[in-house]
Amino acid sequence: MKRGWKKAITSVLTVSAVILLGACGAKKEAANETEKSQTVKLGVVGESNEAWEHVQKELKEKENIDLEIVKFTDYRGPITSLEDGSIDLHSSLTEIFMDEVNKEGGFSNTTIAYTTLNPLGIFSNKIETIDELQDGATVALPNDVSNESRALLLLQTAGLIKLDKEAGLLPTVNDVTENPKSLKFEMLDANQTIRALDDVDIACVNNNVAVDAGFIPTETAIYLEPVADSSKPYYNVIAVREEDKDKEIYKTIVKYYQTDEVKDIIADVTKGSSVPVW
Known part of the structure; x- marks a missing residue:
């Protein structure tokens, strides 16, 4: 009888030990899962x-x-890649550009934070001031809708052309109502405008394109887009797919970007050409 009880007790202890070991193993496995890093793919434009x-x-x-x-190397790439799942978020595009491409393609790229305002600049290898621009001069413009519009608005601000007010924030060359210098417009991919400086008289160049080419916009542009309340459509964004906008991991990434340390890096790298807007 005693021997039977001993066997029963031994069996119970054995089972308990197995269960305990299994539980410990599960906890260890869960801990290892927690320790595993999460990979997030961020799309950017430029170097x-x-x-x-x-x-x-x-x-x-x-x-x-x-x-x-x-x-x-182009501005549409991050938008379409976010949409098809090749990347998880992107940061390099103005909100107005992203919204326009969203509308065209039926995409859901959604802003979760703002980063910088990167003023558009007029650059030239042939003249040093806007006043030197001759009649019949050739102007290189970005050929995508929002950057073309932004460049034309910049030329208007610089006093070179006038645009139809009804065109709002998205004028095209067809909306030029006054062109006293008879400027000729050459439409190029945004990343090619800076490379055309030897072939045109002036070029309207995106900030990051100029920086990647070794220019310091605040020092080398002959005219720089003024920063004003009207600049908000041109704020650069951090964007994700609409269904992911509330994910904690993306909020964490925004928190680590929107810091004083990052502001200092931006100021140092761009020589003040990019303006943090958070």
Whole structure:
């Protein structure tokens, strides 16, 4: 009888030990899962990404988030890649441009934060001031809708042309109502405008395109887009797919970007040409 009880007790202890070991194993496995880093793919345009490289390092060290920076050479690439799931978020585009492409393609790229205002500039290898521009001069403009419009508005602000007011924020060359210098417009991909400087008299160039080409817009542009309340449509954004806008991991990434350290990096790299807007 005693021997039977001993066997029963031994069996119970054995089963308990197995259960305990299993529970410990499950906890260990769960802990390992927690320790695994999460990979997030961020789309950017251009080669100058020091601010995001700083954020990338901070996220890895403090949050165990692997931020993979995916570089694009055109502005539509991040939008379509976000839409098809090739990347998880992007940061390099103005809100007005993204909204226009969303409308055209039926996309859902959604702003979750703002980063910088990157003033558009007029550059030239042939003249040093706007006043030197001759009649019949050739002007290189970006050929996408929002950047073309922004460039034309810049030329108007500089006193070179006048535009139809009814065109609002999205005028095209067809909306030029006054062109006293008979300027000729050459439409190019945005990343090609800076490369055309030897072939045109002036070029309207996006900030990051100029910086990637070694220019400092605040020092080398002969005219720079003024910063005003009307600039908000041209704020650069951090965007995700609409269904992902409330995910905590993306809020964490925004928190690590919108810091004084990042402001200092932007100021240093761009020589004040990019203006943080958060």
